[in-house]
Amino acid sequence: MPSCRAALAPAETERPRAAAMPARRPAKPSVEIDVLVEAGSWPAEVELDALARRALDAWLAETGSLADGPVELSLVFTDDASIRGLNAQWRGKDKATNVLSFPAMPVSADIAALPPVLGDIVLAQETVAREAAEEGKPFQHHLTHLIVHGLLHLTGHDHEVEEEAERMEGLERAILARLAIPDPYQ
Numbered sequence: 001m002p003s004c005r006a007a008l009a010p011a012e013t014e015r016p017r018a019a020a021m022p023a024r025r026p027a028k029p030s031v032e033i034d035v036l037v038e039a040g041s042w043p044a045e046v047e048l049d050a051l052a053r054r055a056l057d058a059w060l061a062e063t064g065s066l067a068d069g070p071v072e073l074s075l076v077f078t079d080d081a082s083i084r085g086l087n088a089q090w091r092g093k094d095k096a097t098n099v100l101s102f103p104a105m106p107v108s109a110d111i112a113a114l115p116p117v118l119g120d121i122v123l124a125q126e127t128v129a130r131e132a133a134e135e136g137k138p139f140q141h142h143l144t145h146l147i148v149h150g151l152l153h154l155t156g157h158d159h160e161v162e163e164e165a166e167r168m169e170g171l172e173r174a175i176l177a178r179l180a181i182p183d184p185y186q
Helices: 004-008 045-063 080-091 125-134 139-154 162-178
Strands: 031-037 071-078 099-103 117-124
Touching: 031 045, 045 071, 045 139, 045 162, 071 139, 080 099, 080 117, 080 125, 099 139, 117 125, 117 139, 125 139, 139 162
Parallel strands: 031 071, 071 117
Antiparallel strands: 099 117
16 A cells, blocks of 8 residues: 555646745735714714725835734724823823824734734814814814824834834825825924
């Protein structure tokens, strides 16, 4: 009786197989966005979802992020009172802020593979609207910038150290340029 190896050897008439199969590379992620309008005078949910999808697609294209499977992202659109409470609880800062990011798991900014759950981005309507008006920017442009900013935080980027801030701001500029949104730092 022939051994299993001999029985499975290709016949001489068969085409030889490649020496090694290429390593499976993760695919461009399919990201499910969960949009929750909790409080505030936000645009319609369908508009927020479309704006978030455009920001996400530009972020994916610029960063080249990949995933082994589906990825989840949560966006919570709320008001200053709610975000102030979160900011006090999680960052020890008793004041409203424009955006907070809560990563679902630790991720390094140098790793291109995304976790299955990115986390939550929370945005405060009054602060976002006030900042856009003060800076003379369209509300949608500023909101898009803050979503991109939040995505970068969820994937390990930060701006506490000057070198990291320059890297993060450079990515923000490049991502927003893909969307024809002017440099937010000018």
